[in-house]
Amino acid sequence: MKLKENIAISDSGYLFNPSTGESFVLNPLGMEVLQFVKKGKSFEEISKEVLTRYSVDSITFEKDYQDFIHQLRQYLLIGSDE
């Protein structure tokens, strides 16, 4: 899964899609997960990182992660074919 190349993300968590003009604000965890996605990490790798650092069970994280990815897809921030 790959974030679209032209998406701009600032350190503050502000995300801008230059194709659509839409902007979003990510919370710190969303920002962290997106940075992992940007680096091309798999779900397993991301899950391992998050579960180690936060008190969350794997089922809850997977649900939230899929929800988050679904939103990224819906807002055309990641390619629909990926």
Next chain:
Amino acid sequence: MNKKRVTVGISGLNAIDSPGPGMAVAMGLHEARSLDVRIIGLAYESLEPMIYMHDLVDRTYQLPYPSSGSDMILSRLEYIQEMEHIDVIIPNFDAELYSFMKIEPQLKRMGIRMFLPAMEQYEERHKVNLSKFGEKYDILVPHGKAVFEPKEVFDIKSEFTFPLLVKGKWYDAYIAYNIEQVLTCFNKISAKWGLPVILQKFVHGSEYNVTGLGDGAGTTVAAVAMRKQYITDKGKAWAGISIDDTYLLELTRKFVTATKWRGAFELEMIKTQDNKYYLLEINPRIPAWTYLAVGVGQNIPEALVRLALGLKVQPYESYDVGKLFIRYSKDMIVDREEFEKLSMTGEL
């Protein structure tokens, strides 16, 4: 760079909540790198704010309304030309374009150039003909119908679902949720802007616009896409952001190439949730938000003046993405004498 001195007449001085493009055009011309511009304002009403903005407009003359006929306008412009020696006029109101197109040859003989669409281009993209336009150029257009009489409104049930848009042939658009509301809007709009009134299928989505300039030979000289960020109750963008939407820009180039569009234009588009673009309107003039185009690197008013004068123009290839325009309103303090002079003599 040696700047060429030019005198440009502009209309659309009504910098109000549904603003004319005059202010953006004047600001763009003052920032032109290749032109040293003197601006002559052409006003219809004595309270058009730009008349009194002497930092933007050097001198203003009142014009007769377009409805008074081409001869009246021409006669007034002859007088203005004797006084000001205008090189180029940029008409910025939809309602006056037809009159200016008709008198283009006479103005040329007086030494005034314009860079307007040809009459066929102007008619073909008219709101009344937009559905056919969409079919011809393979662009999605919401179903529309021109209505000339109130009784026709009762026959639309098989063609439209509610809500639908009711639009004037020049300006104004309202959403109607039932036949009664359509009738009310029809009466309101036809009383103000005449007939026909256009009914258009309501398409829900985000509003995107492109402003651009065609050289009349199929080349897109400028094109900037913008997403409306804040919309007033009149549907006007009060803030917007420049975007890099490949599809919109390709569609714009396709439009310019296919129609060999001559002059400035604005494409009003809507993007649905399933990412389909519908063309809502083509305005055959510079839009009021054109200063965003200037701010991101494409000075459309400057390029238009150069084209009108027959000067070389290098098409713009790119622009800054992610820049916003945010409109604001401001009160001006004006001496009564200025208002009096304009009202009594028709010039200031």
